Amino acid sequence: MSSNPFTVSSPEMMDAAEMRRLYVPLAENFEIEDLGHVFVHGHRGCGKSMMLRLMAPDCKALERNCGIADLPYLGLYASIKSTDLDIAEFDRIKNQFAGAVLAEHSLCLFVASKALQSLSDHTGSELKSEAVRAELWPFIQKMVLSRLSGPDVEFSEAADSGDPLSVAIEAIDSKYSEFMDYMRQLSLLEEYLPFQGKVVGYREFLFPLCSKLTSLSFMPRGKPVYVLLDDSDNLNAIQTQVLNTWVSYRTGAKVSFKISTQMGYKHFRTSANQRIEAPHDFKEVNISTIYTGGLAKGGFPAWVEEIVTKRLQENGIDVTARDFFPVAKEQEDAIEKLKEDLKSKWLTEGKGFRPGDDATRYARPDYIKSLGGTSKQGSTYLYAGFDQLVHISSGIIRYFLDDAASMFAEESKILQAKSKNEGDPLKVLSIPPRIQNQVVRDSADALMIDNLDKLLSESDNGAAELGTKDDFKQLRNLIQALGGVFQKILMSDRSERRVLSIALSDVPPDEVMRILKLGVRHGYLYEGTIGTKDGLARTRLFVLTRRLAPVFKLDPTGFAGYLFVTSSLLQLALQNPAMAVREFEKKRLGTVIDDPQISLDLT
Amino acid sequence: MKLAINNLKKALTERVALFVGVASFEARCCSILEELKDECASVLLFKNLQAGPQAEQNLQKMLLMVGDRGVSVDLNLDEPMSTAKSLSAVVDAIEKMPPGLVFVDITTFTHEQLLILFRILEQAKPARKIVFGYTGAERYSVNTAPADVWLSKGVSQVRSVLGFPGNLLPSKRLHLIVLVGFEHERAKLVIERFEPSVLTLGVGEKNQSVSDDHFQTNCRFYDDVRRFVDRRTSVGADVNSFEFSCVDPVATKKSVIEEIGRFPQHNTVVCPLNTKLSTLGVALAVAENPAVQICYSRAIEYNEIGYSTASEQVTLFDMRFDGERA
Numbered sequence: 017m018s019s020n021p022f023t024v025s026s027p028e029m030m031d032a033a034e035m036r037r038l039y040v041p042l043a044e045n046f047e048i049e050d051l052g053h054v055f056v057h058g059h060r061g062c063g064k065s066m067m068l069r070l071m072a073p074d075c076k077a078l079e080r081n082c083g084i085a086d087l088p089y090l091g092l093y094a095s096i097k098s099t100d101l102d103i104a105e106f107d108r109i110k111n112q113f114a115g116a117v118l119a120e121h122s123l124c125l126f127v128a129s130k131a132l133q134s135l136s137d138h139t140g141s142e143l144k145s146e147a148v149r150a151e152l153w154p155f156i157q158k159m160v161l162s163r164l165s166g167p168d169v170e171f172s173e174a175a176d177s178g179d180p181l182s183v184a185i186e187a188i189d190s191k192y193s194e195f196m197d198y199m200r201q202l203s204l205l206e207e208y209l210p211f212q213g214k215v216v217g218y219r220e221f222l223f224p225l226c227s228k229l230t231s232l233s234f235m236p237r238g239k240p241v242y243v244l245l246d247d248s249d250n251l252n253a254i255q256t257q258v259l260n261t262w263v264s265y266r267t268g269a270k271v272s273f274k275i276s277t278q279m280g281y282k283h284f285r286t287s288a289n290q291r292i293e294a295p296h297d298f299k300e301v302n303i304s305t306i307y308t309g310g311l312a313k314g315g316f317p318a319w320v321e322e323i324v325t326k327r328l329q330e331n332g333i334d335v336t337a338r339d340f341f342p343v344a345k346e347q348e349d350a351i352e353k354l355k356e357d358l359k360s361k362w363l364t365e366g367k368g369f370r371p372g373d374d375a376t377r378y379a380r381p382d383y384i385k386s387l388g389g390t391s392k393q394g395s396t397y398l399y400a401g402f403d404q405l406v407h408i409s410s411g412i413i414r415y416f417l418d419d420a421a422s423m424f425a426e427e428s429k430i431l432q433a434k435s436k437n438e439g440d441p442l443k444v445l446s447i448p449p450r451i452q453n454q455v456v457r458d459s460a461d462a463l464m465i466d467n468l469d470k471l472l473s474e475s476d477n478g479a480a481e482l483g484t485k486d487d488f489k490q491l492r493n494l495i496q497a498l499g500g501v502f503q504k505i506l507m508s509d510r511s512e513r514r515v516l517s518i519a520l521s522d523v524p525p526d527e528v529m530r531i532l533k534l535g536v537r538h539g540y541l542y543e544g545t546i547g548t549k550d551g552l553a554r555t556r557l558f559v560l561t562r563r564l565a566p567v568f569k570l571d572p573t574g575f576a577g578y579l580f581v582t583s584s585l586l587q588l589a590l591q592n593p594a595m596a597v598r599e600f601e602k603k604r605l606g607t608v609i610d611d612p613q614i615s616l617d618l619t
Numbered sequence: 620m621k622l623a624i625n626n627l628k629k630a631l632t633e634r635v636a637l638f639v640g641v642a643s644f645e646a647r648c649c650s651i652l653e654e655l656k657d658e659c660a661s662v663l664l665f666k667n668l669q670a671g672p673q674a675e676q677n678l679q680k681m682l683l684m685v686g687d688r689g690v691s692v693d694l695n696l697d698e699p700m701s702t703a704k705s706l707s708a709v710v711d712a713i714e715k716m717p718p719g720l721v722f723v724d725i726t727t728f729t730h731e732q733l734l735i736l737f738r739i740l741e742q743a744k745p746a747r748k749i750v751f752g753y754t755g756a757e758r759y760s761v762n763t764a765p766a767d768v769w770l771s772k773g774v775s776q777v778r779s780v781l782g783f784p785g786n787l788l789p790s791k792r793l794h795l796i797v798l799v800g801f802e803h804e805r806a807k808l809v810i811e812r813f814e815p816s817v818l819t820l821g822v823g824e825k826n827q828s829v830s831d832d833h834f835q836t837n838c839r840f841y842d843d844v845r846r847f848v849d850r851r852t853s854v855g856a857d858v859n860s861f862e863f864s865c866v867d868p869v870a871t872k873k874s875v876i877e878e879i880g881r882f883p884q885h886n887t888v889v890c891p892l893n894t895k896l897s898t899l900g901v902a903l904a905v906a907e908n909p910a911v912q913i914c915y916s917r918a919i920e921y922n923e924i925g926y927s928t929a930s931e932q933v934t935l936f937d938m939r940f941d942g943e944r945a
Contacts, residue, residue: 026814028792097793097812097813098777098813098914099778099914100787100789102778103784103912104778104781105779105784107699108700125789127789129788130789133790185790188789188790189788189789192789193788196787197786199784203703203781203782203784204739
């Protein structure tokens with residue numbers, strides 16, 4: 017099979033069987049399937065869309081091997097694309113009272129249409145029977161047609177013979193189209209033009225429509241409805257305000273919104289200018305903190321392994337994920353030997369509680385160190401093997417798949433050239449370690465150099481909330497400093513050398529926090545919390561993305577410790593990374609603390 | 620109609636009652652005015668607020684060419700609404716101008732500004748002949764090696780163009796048409812942002828390109844975008860391609876309408892990223908298909924030092940918005 021098993025497809029384009037074949041449910045790990053509104057934040061490519069799509073009825077029914085009526089909830093998937101709703105014309109009405117009303121009207125219609133389309137697309141043949149149609153018609157008449165057009169409007173006999181969901185969608189789309197026509201009229205008008213159509217709102221249209229769906233006999237009766245809103249960052253500020261208002265109604269027992277964002281959700285204010293807050297109004301899940309949360313203990317690697325195995329099998333490649341991405345044997349043998357040496361010396365020179373502790377902690381760092389310290393030879397360490405690749409992907413499945421796709425393409429090219437010389441077509445059965453290593457190194461360089469350069473050049477001093485040029489310069493300095501410090505720790509003789517995270521030992525000034533947050537937003541850092549040194553409270557933890565491990569010659573396979581740092585070190589790092597690293601070395605600024613609880617378990 | 624710039628005066632059958640242009644960092648913003656400066660009764664020059672000192676120098680140079688016949692108006696690249704307000708000065712000026720045609724030098728308008736101006740004229744329906752003139756570039760990215768060609772970097776925002784919101788129905792899937800040009804990074808970002816169900820990539824026709832060199836470069840960038848799409852595949856297998864004219868708006872319009880028609884059950888968004896003449900073609904196509912949206916990706920940084928050098932050729936396209944024959 018010549019197709020690349022690791023290419024990434026949009027979940028919207030996939031049917032339930034394909035979704036089941038290629039993806040592994042993850043939602044239960046984040047309790048997204050529980051009642052109530054949830055915001056799911058995560059960087060692009062971390063699996064949010066897949067997670068939501070897998071909650072649609074077809075995927076859920078396949079997973080549970082049951083009919084739609086037996087599902088624990090009714091999931092209705094609605095993705096929001098760039099400029100679907102956020103059109104330039106909205107600027108004309110954003111400061112008017114009518115703006116909020118019309119934003120709600122259009123968002124209601126948009127979500128209702130998408131939700132019914134999802135119901136139609138994601139229920140297979142279950143809604144096609146005559147009996148279902150007969151029950152659906154009065155429902156659609158009451159909940160959609162009469163509410164959009166008035167109670168006196170009857171649907172025609174011709175419509176009666178058609179598909180009630182299609183008729184409902186058409187009616188909603190037609191109202192939406194009326195609104196878009198009005199917006200087009202507004203495009204170049206200076207003066208106010210009132211909207212003449214009937215407007216709908218959440219309480220009298222969208223909520224009853226969604227909540228009553230599960231009163232129908234062929235639906236999961238009495239069960240909640242989940243509206244799965246994907247990529248909600250694409251809403252403009254006023255539409256975001258409307259959605260927040262819906263969340264503030266706390267209708268979660270009947271209709272819950274599961275809202276995904278790419279870390280760029282505009283704000284959390286309602287139309288009444290109140291803030292919605294977790295946990296009162298909604299639950300908040302950050303998938304990008306996968307490495308600092310409960311999934312760190314083996315969940316993520318196992319998830320990736322299952323996905324890779326499925327994809328390989330789908331493409332007729334019958335090998336395990338570990339065999340497909342083999343380790344660099346010579347290197348691993350050398351590390352094993354170091355482990356054995358450390359174990360044998362443990363009784364006399366050991367630092368850990370058990371012989372295995374020292375072996376785990378020091379063997380790989382010692383090996384990296386043995387390759388030449390900070391000299392260029394250090395780069396001969398090979399970032400290869402399934403486990404290392406999973407660690408390097410830093411909890412974002414898209415990063416793993418993108419790199420894997422490049423590796424597969426590279427190896428295919430080589431085998432194709434060989435096939436021409438040798439005759440028989442050769443199949444990719446594994447990716448040589450040197451190719452794995454080259455691809456992740458290229459990706460790391462691109463992230464550290466090209467991407468930061470791009471962010472820097474893209475930054476606009478006029479739009480301070482997105483980060484100014486100076487902010488991105490400081491972010492680059494901070495990353496360089498952190499990478500440099502972690503490298504020094506790895507090369508040191510400290511008791512814990514595998515450090516990729518910092519914990520704040522005091523409250524940092526706003527400018528430091530802003531840069532740290534900027535790093536989180538752009539995927540350079542991950543945020544979590546951890547107990548303070550005195551054990552009395554909790555403080556913020558920032559983890560450097562493992563995707564940069566090759567740039568700083570770090571061991572990506574775990575972070576058994578973290579570095580408590582002061583604001584003064586971070587402030588220095590923002591301005592002068594080289595001096596920050598030197599100061600760290602000289603004054604031993606910061607304290608490395610062991611925390612075996614957050615090491616990754618890949619066994 | 621393509622002609623040598625020094626034949627421009629002869630080619631115009633009427634007096635230029637109003638000249639409209641944009642003073643930018645590119646030297647070619649001055650080329651047409653230099654040629655027509657003595658023929659214009661009035662001159663309306665725009666300048667982007669965000670433009671650097673080179674644009675200001677060019678504005679002063681252009682104002683100097685026309686003396687008290689010229690006025691300048693600022694444009695804001697970040698505020699489409701304000702852009703529309705500023706561009707409506709063209710309609711105001713047309714109302715006051717003596718008999719004659721309106722000459723719009725579209726060379727250095729951004730795609731978005733040009734589209735908004737088109738929509739303003741379409742709505743105002745001025746009873747004048749409008750001649751759009753475009754000076755092609757002899758070379759692009761003159762300060763880089765051929766392999767490192769760049770015209771713009773970064774995209775701050777992908778937005779719908781004011782006046783072309785389309786009528787995208789929520790239940791329909793998306794068909795994205797991109798007219799790929801030299802700014803391939805912008806094309807990739809637009810594709811990534813939209814994740815369309817169907818993607819159609821347009822490449823300039825060989826015989827309808829500004830020059831052979833441009834055609835070769837365009838093909839190279841088209842291939843680059845195509846490779847990016849193949850690798851990403853979040854747009855699925857439905858990637859189509861088509862050819863369009865980079866120099867004839869009517870021909871471009873025909874090609875774009877054909878592509879729109881291929882997927883009638885989809886919402887369509889068009890992103891013009893090639894020449895301004897082809898962008899006019901997109902405007903003509905969407906004027907006939909108002910349900911289609913046009914989008915614009917706002918670049919953050921332009922290669923101001925070496926963006927282009929002007930060619931000696933000018934392409935003219937004239938039309939009327941009042942329904943009369945041009």
